[in-house]
Amino acid sequence: MKKAIGIDLGGTSINGGIVDEKGEILSKFEYETGKNFGSYEVLRRIALVIQELLNHHSDIEIIGIGSPGFIDSVKGRVLVHGGNIAHWAGTDIKGILEKRFPNRKIYVENDANVAGVCEAWYGAGKDFQSFIMITLGTGLGGCIYTKEQGIWHGHNFQGGELGHAILYPNGRLCTCGQKGCVERYVSGTAVEIMYYEETNQIKSSKEIFKVYEEDENAKKIIHEFADNLAIYIASIKNIFDSEGIIIGGGLINARYYWWDRMIKSYNDYVNNPVGMKIVPADYLNDAGIIGAAKIAFDNMKRV
Secondary structure, eight states: OOEEEEEEEOSSEEEEEEEETTSOEEEEEEEEOOGGGOHHHHHHHHHHHHHHHHTTOTTOOEEEEEESSOEETTTTEEOSOOTTSTTOTTOOHHHHHHHHSTTSEEEEEEHHHHHHHHHHHHSTTTTOSEEEEEEESSSEEEEEEETTTEEOOOTTSOTTOGGGSBSSTTOSBOTTSOBSBGGGTSSHHHHHHHHHHHHSOOOOHHHHHHTTTTOHHHHHHHHHHHHHHHHHHHHHHHHHOOSEEEEESGGGGGGGGTHHHHHHHHHHHSSOOTTOEEEEOSOSTTHHHHHHHHHHHHHHHHO
């Protein structure tokens, strides 16, 4: 059975794994991203993860990488926006890493897209003919997927950049250069920003969710987070009319605090809630690894 390496590049950690054609992860390795040190250091760390996996599975010839930012998936490079990694825009991920691993083929895709591919393969999207994937983590990522066409990349590889739709005109400045992007109101970073604005205290999103029951400021902010997400999903439904919306990413682990309110608010806001299911992702921390490996398998079939 063929195997591939899947790499999930996140703002905090680089998660890598060996994945077989059934979507099973055979082994994993994790390393800190070093996102504030620039592209050279991040690429060095990705190479370290790949090499560690190859030390145990030297016969692997294909590697898939899910990266934040606007990704040209044909050339395997980051375009004008690199997400939450310093100096990531313009990085030639594929070219640089294929020089480091000359006997391997490397395929690069946006990180939310690979999560969507994972869910379409064996997860919550396997029975949907079409769905929108929303990943809630440090930022907000998105994937537009249909069984017939697969990922919709858009003309400039910016299709599915759901985090950079404008929710509040002239609102908070986003890392992409716009003001008022959804990502600045619905993400882990957004929760931290809102909490700081309310209390002048710095807490991680994980800490804020943990004190939901006893901290009225935390409760207020998480309710605002849920309502903003509901408003946005109402717009997504009317734009795409997909069969389903799948919500994944790290914040789905804290859905106990916001899911029910988000669904109630959505039903209040949307003109017609019938016809689209909103479901949590089946694969959480492993979605990026599995989806990146699937991208590699699919590209090899086209060669």
